[in-house]
Amino acid sequence: MGxxxxxxxxxxxxxxxxxxxxxxxxxxxxxxxxxxCYHKDLCVAGNCRVCVVEVVGQKRLAPACATPCEDGMDxxxxxxxxxxSRKHIIELLLSEHNADCTSCYKNGNCExxxxxxxxxxxxxxxxxxxxxxxxxxxxFSPSIIKDDSKCIRCQRCVRTCAELQSVNALTMAHKGEYAxxxxxxxxxxxxxxxxxxxxxxxxxxxxALVEKNYIEEVxxxxxxxxxxxxIQTAPAVRVGLGEELGFDPGSRSTGKMVAALKRLxxxxxMDTDFxxxxxxxxxxxxxxxxxxxxxxxxxxxxxFPMTTSCSPGxxxxxxxxxxxxLDHLSSCKSPQQMFGALVKTYYxxxxxxxxxxxxxxxxxxxxxxxxxxxxxxxxxSGYRDVDYVLTTRELAIMIKQAGIDFKKLDDMHxxxxxxxxxxxxxxxxxxxxxxxxxxxxAYELVTGREVPFENLDIxxxxxxxxVREAKIKIENPLKEWSFLDGVELKCAVAHxxxxxxxxxxxxxxxKADYHFIxxxxxxxxxxxxxxxxxxxxxxxxxxRAEAIYAEDAGMPFRKSHENPEIIKIYKDFLGHPxxxxxxxxxxxxxTARGM
Amino acid sequence: MKPITELVKDLADRHGRERRNLLPILxxxxxxxxxxxxxxxxxxxxxxxIPVTEVYGTATFYSFLECKKMGKYIIRICKTITCSxxxxxxxxxxxxxMLKIKVGETTQDGKFTLLETNCLGFCHKAPxxxxxxxxxxxxxxxxxxxxxxxxxxxxxxxGEHVN
Numbered sequence: 042m043g044x045x046x047x048x049x050x051x052x053x054x055x056x057x058x059x060x061x062x063x064x065x066x067x068x069x070x071x072x073x074x075x076x077x078c079y080h081k082d083l084c085v086a087g088n089c090r091v092c093v094v095e096v097v098g099q100k101r102l103a104p105a106c107a108t109p110c111e112d113g114m115d116x117x118x119x120x121x122x123x124x125x126s127r128k129h130i131i132e133l134l135l136s137e138h139n140a141d142c143t144s145c146y147k148n149g150n151c152e153x154x155x156x157x158x159x160x161x162x163x164x165x166x167x168x169x170x171x172x173x174x175x176x177x178x179x180x181f182s183p184s185i186i187k188d189d190s191k192c193i194r195c196q197r198c199v200r201t202c203a204e205l206q207s208v209n210a211l212t213m214a215h216k217g218e219y220a221x222x223x224x225x226x227x228x229x230x231x232x233x234x235x236x237x238x239x240x241x242x243x244x245x246x247x248x249a250l251v252e253k254n255y256i257e258e259v260x261x262x263x264x265x266x267x268x269x270x271x272i273q274t275a276p277a278v279r280v281g282l283g284e285e286l287g288f289d290p291g292s293r294s295t296g297k298m299v300a301a302l303k304r305l306x307x308x309x310x311m312d313t314d315f316x317x318x319x320x321x322x323x324x325x326x327x328x329x330x331x332x333x334x335x336x337x338x339x340x341x342x343x344x345f346p347m348t349t350s351c352s353p354g355x356x357x358x359x360x361x362x363x364x365x366x367l368d369h370l371s372s373c374k375s376p377q378q379m380f381g382a383l384v385k386t387y388y389x390x391x392x393x394x395x396x397x398x399x400x401x402x403x404x405x406x407x408x409x410x411x412x413x414x415x416x417x418x419x420x421x422s423g424y425r426d427v428d429y430v431l432t433t434r435e436l437a438i439m440i441k442q443a444g445i446d447f448k449k450l451d452d453m454h455x456x457x458x459x460x461x462x463x464x465x466x467x468x469x470x471x472x473x474x475x476x477x478x479x480x481x482x483a484y485e486l487v488t489g490r491e492v493p494f495e496n497l498d499i500x501x502x503x504x505x506x507x508v509r510e511a512k513i514k515i516e517n518p519l520k521e522w523s524f525l526d527g528v529e530l531k532c533a534v535a536h537x538x539x540x541x542x543x544x545x546x547x548x549x550x551x552k553a554d555y556h557f558i559x560x561x562x563x564x565x566x567x568x569x570x571x572x573x574x575x576x577x578x579x580x581x582x583x584x585r586a587e588a589i590y591a592e593d594a595g596m597p598f599r600k601s602h603e604n605p606e607i608i609k610i611y612k613d614f615l616g617h618p619x620x621x622x623x624x625x626x627x628x629x630x631x632t633a634r635g636m
Numbered sequence: 637m638k639p640i641t642e643l644v645k646d647l648a649d650r651h652g653r654e655r656r657n658l659l660p661i662l663x664x665x666x667x668x669x670x671x672x673x674x675x676x677x678x679x680x681x682x683x684x685x686i687p688v689t690e691v692y693g694t695a696t697f698y699s700f701l702e703c704k705k706m707g708k709y710i711i712r713i714c715k716t717i718t719c720s721x722x723x724x725x726x727x728x729x730x731x732x733x734m735l736k737i738k739v740g741e742t743t744q745d746g747k748f749t750l751l752e753t754n755c756l757g758f759c760h761k762a763p764x765x766x767x768x769x770x771x772x773x774x775x776x777x778x779x780x781x782x783x784x785x786x787x788x789x790x791x792x793x794x795g796e797h798v799n
Contacts (some may be wrong), residue, residue: 209687210689212687212689212693213693214693214696215696215697225674225677225689226674226677226703234688564666595786
């Protein structure tokens, strides 16, 4: 605990710890100070100046986000000088901003627009500079659109890409009036080391960085009577969607989401959680097969640690930066792509549908999924496995466009065949979830007993710590797994690419003696994904995680191998995990990519 | 001329491999190559183990670190107010006329690149220009023809060497 100091904000006394910023101190007593470049996930930049306040006795205004409180400070946040300065600052930002709000994707969800509306910027005292500049729009990426004319150079995206993700796709380049946020040699984001994770999109206060949306394409498919439109919903969407539609963070809206999707006109509403369970069956078996090869058959070519492969941001990250470790990756496709491959084969056959007429849509908390769906190898069904990927935000837009009063919807259930899931599938949406789900199944497969954790909650792999470890000792395994007797299964979890990088550097240095590592590109896992509602902050991620685990606890089945539809698909179609059919439809290869 | 990979390695050996050693390494590459290519920036990033975007961001910030291919002789003519009042325009015309290039361009033979620069600190001897590291002051169109004819034959005449 630091030293306590006393200050006053607008005459109101407040006691704070030394080092607290003026912004946080004011927030403590309900005084709101506007911000733009400030974000709770990121280091303080103090470059937009919107948060200026008056410190009595000082001539110059101080940025509240970047000024620590000092004992006895007397702060005024609502004086004539402060209001006028903020207004001028917003006007100056607007003079360099393409404020064609009605035709902007972020219309209604733009922090700059909100500020302009709060401060009622009615006149334009400064010359509007946008028409004199030669701005470009980069829309070559299947995931992200970057429009420099809307950029206010707050550098949230640059800090996000560097601090949270260690990808550094974006940088500040040039100087003065030519300063811009750009990539290496101003290339398209599609041509540089970018994981498409969309964290920059989630952190951008304006419309400068947005997801590439496929809303119209999906509407067209729905209204085409010749097409059979199937949608799958990722685990993290059900704990995020409500935030866009009037619920508080951490609300679970699974049933309402299904009802809304049916009202939107999707012919079948099914669940990515089903293929999450399937991933566990395939990936768990793959892990055990690797262990068998290494321990029982003494095969030196087997690579450990084996790592998960469900996060497409992580996949592109390793393909660019650690290509020599590609054979550590599980060969399993992500649940989205497994679902896509099955819907045009297994599902089409069972429902007697022509796969050519099926349009496969997914709703994901993720922008990298858009890139993943467009990967050329993802055509194992004979068609493009997933035709369109929507983010949680895009789905919310569609629900609003359709005039659906989300709050009044009655809960509905997913459709059968690929709609049943277990708690293990649900927790894929949180960091540590894949690991927990895999352990629940693998341990039971090997020993015939449930994992030795109360209520199946493997708490060591839960939480928001950037890197976490867990060890499970295998005792008295079934006969066929006797070589695992006494083996301590070492696992690790890392989320947010900065933590992933830390762990991969350990692997590269030979200092990571784990058997299995779960990697998620986004902080908090998918629930903090780049396609989730804006804002996403540490507290909001925490709330969504609690919702995910509550959802898990309430499920009738908690282990992937108990899912009746999983049992059915192996019986009717796939045979067994890692069968030839599985290899054809559910597994993939990776591509080493350059710098 | 050293191959770039080797040059970058030597510069890193000399200056160090910390983030703060980036600038002297960039300068070292520019000294030999006249500019920073994509390849050289990737090599520097690799050698220092920093992101390429950070190298690019730093390189584009500084006026004398060029990121486009430059001619053998880079002419930088001062565009600031004193030189401008003392006939910078006429000097520029004389150069453009003689070399058949505009500001920002490089001659076909790759010998000259013409750029504008901010104040060189020679206001008292305006108009002024730089050719690589030589300063030329109190310029007249006649002087320009004389100086550039020299450079065309790879003879550096007049000028005052600065670093």
